[in-house]
Amino acid sequence: MRNPELTRSIIIEEASKLFNSQGYKATSISDITEKAKLTKGAIYRHFQDKSSLEKEALRYMCNLMMGDIKQRIVHSQTSREKLYCILDYFEAYGKNPPFKGGCPLMNAAIESDDSNLELKNVVQYIMKQINDSIIRVIQNGIKFGQIKKDTDASSLSFLMISTLEGSVMMFKIFDDNIYLSNSINYLRKEINRILI
């Protein structure tokens, strides 16, 4: 018999791949049992219902993605390096996407808005965390004299997130990372404008 923790991990990993490439609603529990080579009973022993598994899969994918960016930010010294880290991550994303199916947060955001409020709450929570992290980097930059005092931290953070997510969408449509490179160039200039 398998270790229950290992079984749980396998379910989350396989479900994540399916949800992110073919959609949450369009993926059935049977699709997941087939990929994970498990029975429905095994899945329901770990997750109360499909909705719980959807939320857990989204958290798992976003933690992987954000954990990577967070590590880079922590190991950067200056505000410029910390903000550039985020852009570097998306630049690498265009060359070697970390997930098949595109940005998990964007996919869940587009799918969940009208029809899946529980998933939408998770999307909101994670997006707020990302936004707060960028704002904190900018505010610390102001505090330590590396970023101009009159910088609107929320405004720059909103712009970075919107522009990067929109570029990931263009990347998905055309399978061409010119949109990401282009937006990243603009955002680098925008960051340079606020640096002291």
Add this chain to the structure above:
Amino acid sequence: MRNPELTRSIIIEEASKLFNSQGYKATSISDITEKAKLTKGAIYRHFQDKSSLEKEALRYMCNLMMGDIKQRIVHSQTSREKLYCILDYFEAYGKNPPFKGGCPLMNAAIESDDSNLELKNVVQYIMKQINDSIIRVIQNGIKFGQIKKDTDASSLSFLMISTLEGSVMMFKIFDDNIYLSNSINYLRKEINRILI
């Protein structure tokens, strides 16, 4: 008996609403027959298969959206007014979204990338048309001495599309148009930089 053109319009309208709010894959032909109060036979008399109906519904929604922007652009005099038109459209979008379920092009783009290549081709075609229109406005502006000669038309067009689409996504997540207003303010500044 109904007029066949009217029946066709009803099918497209009802299918569009369903595809845009609950997704293409997740919407069955039965969902559409129920909403349109028609039989499956009636639908298959007008559309060869579900895929043909999906493509036609996407074209219909995008034509409605783009027709509106095109009219505004045609009736504007200067390059500045023409480019601002596009931003104004998205600003109004934040206050009164033209479609339930968000931007039809973004929804189709996110859903179609991996699993629905026929729909992806339509998304690519329409997105290319939008991009070409913006580039043409900028190039004409250069030709008629209203926009600086060294402006990179493609680069600004890519930025406008990516930033606006990403902001529509944020609007969907938080039901708050602050992200759209923020991006539009930034894009207005970016446009002002290239004007003569």
